[in-house]
Amino acid sequence: MPRRKLIKERVPTPERPPEERIKDFKEVNLGYTFELAVKEAERCLQCPYEYAPCIKGCPVHIDIPGFISKLVEYRDDPDKAVKEALNVIWACNSLPATTGRVCPQEDQCEMNCVMGKVGDKINIGKLERFVADYAREKGIDEELLFEIIPKIEKKGQKVAIIGAGPAGLTAAGELAKLGYDVTIFEALHEAGGVLMYGIPEFRLPKEVVNKEIEKLRKLGVKILTDHVVGRTVTIEELLEEYDAVFIGSGAGTPKLVNAPGVNLNGIYTANEFLTRVNLMKAYLFPEYDTPVYVGKKVIVIGAGNTAMDAARSARRFGAEVTIAYRRGEEDVSAREEEVEHAREEGIKFEFFLNPVEFIGDENGKVNAVKFEKMKPLEETDARGKRKIVGTGEYITLEADTVIIAIGKHPNRLIINTPGLKVERGKIVVDENLMTSIPGVFAGGDAIRGEATVILAMGDGRKAAKAIHEYLTKKREWQNA
Amino acid sequence: MPYKIIDKKELAMNEVWYKIHAPHVAKKVQPGQFVVVRAFPNGERIPLTPVTWNREEGWITLVTFIRGKTTMRMANELKPGDEILNIAGPLGKPAPMKKFGKILAIGLITGIVEVFPIARAWQEIGNEVTTLHVSPNPMVILKEEFEQSVSRHIVEGFDLQPGWGMKEIAQELVKRAVAKVNELLDSEHWDLVFIVGPAGGQKAIFNVVKEYGIPMEADLHPIMVDATGMCGACRVTVGGEVKFACIDGPSFDAYKVNWDELIHRTGFYAPLERLALEHYLKQLQAQGGEQ
Ligand SMILES: Cc1cc2nc3c(=O)[nH]c(=O)nc-3n(C[C@H](O)[C@H](O)[C@H](O)COP(=O)(O)OP(=O)(O)OC[C@H]3O[C@@H](n4cnc5c(N)ncnc54)[C@H](O)[C@@H]3O)c2cc1C
Ligand SMILES: Cc1cc2nc3c(=O)[nH]c(=O)nc-3n(C[C@H](O)[C@H](O)[C@H](O)COP(=O)(O)OP(=O)(O)OC[C@H]3O[C@@H](n4cnc5c(N)ncnc54)[C@H](O)[C@@H]3O)c2cc1C
Ligand code: SF4
Ligand code: SF4
Ligand code: FES
Numbered sequence: 001m002p003r004r005k006l007i008k009e010r011v012p013t014p015e016r017p018p019e020e021r022i023k024d025f026k027e028v029n030l031g032y033t034f035e036l037a038v039k040e041a042e043r044c045l046q047c048p049y050e051y052a053p054c055i056k057g058c059p060v061h062i063d064i065p066g067f068i069s070k071l072v073e074y075r076d077d078p079d080k081a082v083k084e085a086l087n088v089i090w091a092c093n094s095l096p097a098t099t100g101r102v103c104p105q106e107d108q109c110e111m112n113c114v115m116g117k118v119g120d121k122i123n124i125g126k127l128e129r130f131v132a133d134y135a136r137e138k139g140i141d142e143e144l145l146f147e148i149i150p151k152i153e154k155k156g157q158k159v160a161i162i163g164a165g166p167a168g169l170t171a172a173g174e175l176a177k178l179g180y181d182v183t184i185f186e187a188l189h190e191a192g193g194v195l196m197y198g199i200p201e202f203r204l205p206k207e208v209v210n211k212e213i214e215k216l217r218k219l220g221v222k223i224l225t226d227h228v229v230g231r232t233v234t235i236e237e238l239l240e241e242y243d244a245v246f247i248g249s250g251a252g253t254p255k256l257v258n259a260p261g262v263n264l265n266g267i268y269t270a271n272e273f274l275t276r277v278n279l280m281k282a283y284l285f286p287e288y289d290t291p292v293y294v295g296k297k298v299i300v301i302g303a304g305n306t307a308m309d310a311a312r313s314a315r316r317f318g319a320e321v322t323i324a325y326r327r328g329e330e331d332v333s334a335r336e337e338e339v340e341h342a343r344e345e346g347i348k349f350e351f352f353l354n355p356v357e358f359i360g361d362e363n364g365k366v367n368a369v370k371f372e373k374m375k376p377l378e379e380t381d382a383r384g385k386r387k388i389v390g391t392g393e394y395i396t397l398e399a400d401t402v403i404i405a406i407g408k409h410p411n412r413l414i415i416n417t418p419g420l421k422v423e424r425g426k427i428v429v430d431e432n433l434m435t436s437i438p439g440v441f442a443g444g445d446a447i448r449g450e451a452t453v454i455l456a457m458g459d460g461r462k463a464a465k466a467i468h469e470y471l472t473k474k475r476e477w478q479n480a
Numbered sequence: 481m482p483y484k485i486i487d488k489k490e491l492a493m494n495e496v497w498y499k500i501h502a503p504h505v506a507k508k509v510q511p512g513q514f515v516v517v518r519a520f521p522n523g524e525r526i527p528l529t530p531v532t533w534n535r536e537e538g539w540i541t542l543v544t545f546i547r548g549k550t551t552m553r554m555a556n557e558l559k560p561g562d563e564i565l566n567i568a569g570p571l572g573k574p575a576p577m578k579k580f581g582k583i584l585a586i587g588l589i590t591g592i593v594e595v596f597p598i599a600r601a602w603q604e605i606g607n608e609v610t611t612l613h614v615s616p617n618p619m620v621i622l623k624e625e626f627e628q629s630v631s632r633h634i635v636e637g638f639d640l641q642p643g644w645g646m647k648e649i650a651q652e653l654v655k656r657a658v659a660k661v662n663e664l665l666d667s668e669h670w671d672l673v674f675i676v677g678p679a680g681g682q683k684a685i686f687n688v689v690k691e692y693g694i695p696m697e698a699d700l701h702p703i704m705v706d707a708t709g710m711c712g713a714c715r716v717t718v719g720g721e722v723k724f725a726c727i728d729g730p731s732f733d734a735y736k737v738n739w740d741e742l743i744h745r746t747g748f749y750a751p752l753e754r755l756a757l758e759h760y761l762k763q764l765q766a767q768g769g770e771q
Binding site for chain 2: 187188189197222225226227228231232233252253254257262263265266268269271272275276280281284285286287288289290291293363364365403411413
């Protein structure tokens with residue numbers, strides 16, 4: 001067969017223009033149509049499975065050329081193409097509509113894509129998202145699910161999952177498919193974890209998350225919202241009723257800047273700001289009851305995904321937004337696409353500024369932030385980032401709202417469980433993700449600190465496998 | 481996870497009592513703990529305190545003071561048989577159950593409902609508890625329940641004057657409370673003072689108590705969102721450290737609390753809360769107009 005000519009340029013996905021999208025919370029990127037997806041899929045070189053660098057880069061090792069090829073192979077039958085592709089993806093990843101949107105693809109699957117040597121890398125994230133979205137809209141994902149359900153063999157053992165974030169949801173799904181009776185205990189009134197309360201609608205529509213949760217319910221997973229483990233029920237009590245427990249409680253405790261004035265009014269942690277905006281829908285206030293205060297000038301401290309989400313949300317309230325980061329541009333940890341979108345939306349970036357004081361008025365309301373100017377050194381730290389030092393020079397920027405997005409610690413209520421080994425706030429696990437308490441497993445941000453959705457899901461899947469092995473042994477014992 | 485309202489009644493002007501089926505809370509709640517209620521699909525999450533409960537039958541009771549949109553909407557729209565969408569909890573640390581000796585437990589207006597489970601439990605384990613309820617007269621509640629449960633229950637009621645607004649009521653409340661507490665501290669020995677009420681009133685009472693050097697605990701009510709420790713809305717400065725009232729509290733050593741900061745922080749949303757209330761009242765009017 002003659003070789004096809006390489007198509008060097010990415011097929012772009014349509015995006016809403018910045019001046020339009022900053023007026024609402026609707027999704028920014030509109031994703032591929034089937035035709036466009038096939039065109040992009042055709043660019044893939046179909047590297048052999050053992051070699052494909054994209055598969056190696058994906059933390060859950062999706063057979064990327066495998067699913068992409070289905071789109072081309074069945075191009076005359078879109079439904080079939082998507083069903084086949086989804087089947088390939090589901091073997092490793094049960095939330096592709098989410099990961100396709102939020103994975104840092106440039107550091108993972110797309111990082112070493114071979115096409116990058118001659119042109120643009122394959123847009124793996126958007127293809128994955130397309131498959132999931134098309135499947136959801138056409139009910140193909142449910143079709144596939146209903147083919148799985150009757151094959152499930154009930155095991156008669158019960159597993160409790162703490163937290164309904166990506167780690168907990170994935171573990172629950174996998175365990176349900178293996179035939180376990182699964183109950184999720186979630187503190188908030190909605191399942192989804194950061195996907196629900198943190199990541200905004202314009203990046204990950206809540207409908208997408210809700211559909212995933214509906215599918216879990218169809219698999220027989222019970223979700224008890226309003227249950228705060230450590231208060232409503234303890235891990236010890238769960239162990240009396242359940243054969244195993246998985247902790248996926250995330251890293252929800254916000255870090256605060258250690259500087260005077262941090263409790264002034266108008267200073268939010270990103271978690272509070274985003275929870276008000278996303279989970280409680282403060283952008284629809286007063287139709288929705290929860291208020292949020294966004295002034296005219298907003299400063300966001302930090303430069304991760306959380307900072308971008310906070311900044312872009314604040315922008316949608318009409319504010320002038322500045323991101324202030326104590327390091328340089330090269331250390332910005334947010335996804336490339338988010339930084340680009342933030343810039344397009346008119347968000348300003350200030351680098352090498354470290355907050356040292358929040359200045360308020362006589363009513364205890366913030367009106368400015370004092371920063372020390374920092375400078376980088378040649379030396380690097382353990383993470384390979386250039387070290388920074390203060391210059392002794394200061395600058396004060398006006399702000400009537402400040403959002404602190406400098407990271408989070410693991411949730412506190414769980415880590416106080418007697419007998420649970422914890423180091424620097426993170427739950428300690430062995431290679432099977434089992435904690436120091438037999439039968440209790442953990443994964444996601446609870447063991448890693450702030451990480452990513454796909455790593456949390458990877459842990460959920462790995463823990464499900466380990467729990468399955470553990471419970472299989474337990475069954476064998478009991479039957480012996 | 482909806483929770484059925486078993487019964488509901490108006491206890492006094494602007495004070496509504498609900499008996500709700502919430503077995504997960506009833507099973508575990510201890511005096512000093514609270515719950516977070518989300519009553520409507522577009523509603524906010526508000527902290528409220530179980531006043532009584534039955535672990536076997538699986539119910540709790542809540543009393544709300546109608547302050548703004550959510551509490552008013554609950555009073556207007558929820559009937560026995562209806563369901564409350566979410567009740568999370570129990571939350572917060574239980575009150576310390578120790579023998580302190582002679583305790584003065586103060587509740588300002590509806591704050592008295594939160595005093596009830598704690599005062600009763602303190603009395604049961606051998607403390608000598610005096611409760612003091614300071615409130616405008618049509619809002620005196622739980623009088624008999626207290627009289628049956630503690631050594632002595634004092635009601636410092638006052639009549640509302642025509643033309644008084646919230647500000648005047650609050651001023652009178654604080655004036656009465658300060659005078660009564662002064663009198664009690666002057667005439668008797670106390671081992672602990674405990675208080676639930678608006679931050680301004682708590683601070684005024686603290687200023688009296690500290691003159692006598694009596695240990696004092698205050699149940700703080702900063703604004704809360706999740707109440708599970710993940711947002712920091714409820715942060716308060718206690719002993720120079722930032723604490724999250726929802727998981728480190730809600731009760732703290734009054735001597736260590738930064739009162740002015742707390743007062744500022746609880747008042748921050750007042751203009752927006754007023755807007756929400758007005759919006760709701762307009763909706764009510766429009767509905768009334770249609771009928
Ligand atoms: C604003 C923001 C943007 C982000 N953007 C990205 C992105 O673009 N890409 C990416 O890959 N990652 C991103 N991340 C990181 C990613 O969301 C997390 O790494 C991931 O969600 C971790 O999943 P998890 O399941 O471990 O925990 P979480 O998602 O945090 O879920 C934990 C769940 O447990 C519940 N819980 C906690 N304590 C208890 C308890 N005691 N009892 C019961 N339930 C409890 C919580 O309410 C929550 O629902 C972002 C994070 C934030 C905050
Ligand atoms: C631990 C705790 C226990 C409480 N227990 C009770 C109780 O048993 N009975 C009772 O009537 N009230 C209780 N409250 C106060 C109650 O939460 C508020 O009255 C309620 O939130 C008012 O809502 P609203 O919409 O009616 O009024 P709004 O108009 O929204 O607010 C009026 C005032 O209530 C306070 N408030 C508003 N929203 C919140 C919030 N999310 N969290 C905390 N305070 C808020 C603020 O001071 C505000 O200015 C408690 C508060 C806390 C923190
Ligand atoms: S899960 Fe994430 S890293 Fe893996 S292929 Fe999908 S987008 Fe890429
Ligand atoms: S590395 Fe790139 S070109 Fe090769 S299979 Fe993966 S996506 Fe296709
Ligand atoms: S209310 Fe969110 S941390 Fe306390």
